Amino acid sequence: MSSSAGSDCSVSILSYSEAHDPRPLFERPEMLKTPAHRSIPSAMSAAGVSAGKVDLVMLYDAFTTMVMLEVEAAGLAERGKGWKYAEENSFGPESSTPINTNGGTLNTTQPAFMSGGGVILHEALEQLCGRAGRRQVKGAQRAMVNAIGGIMNHSTTIVLGGV
Amino acid sequence: MSRAAGDRGEVYGAERSGLLPYCVCNMCGHRFFLPRAHCPACLSSDVSVTASDVTGKLVAFTVIRRVFSEPVAVGIADFGGLLVHGNMTTAEGLAVGMEVRVAGASTSGSPLLAPAGRTT
Known part of the structure; x- marks a missing residue:
């Protein structure tokens, strides 16, 4: 990934997992x-980190309830209590676990075919490369990115590491 | 009424007559509502479609309220282990556990579910 200034930035995929329930x-x-309850713990375990230990969590958010379910799947809240986590914790760049620092697709709308890659994944890359401007998470080196397909039928998780 | 899988187009539509259409796996006996070529329980392709006059129990519902529209309720009903999602005929007087029956088809293709005993 190259910045507009021309300097290179390398980001590695530390782990990957997917799960499906048709x-x-x-x-x-x-x-x-x-399925996120399988893919997220699996990817996090493979990368040797927990959701509370990564610098950034990017969650696919076609609907608000998806974020709640993914927060629970990531182990940040117990099942059925994702709403409570959102009520009691900041999602902002300064928080202990920043989530969807660009506001996700609930903020940017859902650009066709680009919601996961163009909004969720792209923000993780911007953050790990230190190019997020006012949204920048200080010292961001690890990011967990999760995507959902269907109506909670498919879940794909990657853990990214900046260099 | 029981038909081969190829006739599902005729069976799905029985909601208009107050019947519940569903698929039955001829290998394991699993019953499921949304038609699929393979049984989701055992993956057999030996699937038949049928329709029955049955009552179920409402296991969950939610009421959607929109400006300039009448409230709409959607629910999930359990017809003896066969779970069905549908629009309710009414958004009032609903309660988890109440008996429901199929009362037609909605424009989305889901069955319309009505509290049993209530006329639509």
């Missing part, structure tokens, strides 16, 4: 248990 939500015995 069933519609209403057929699941536990609606709050999503």
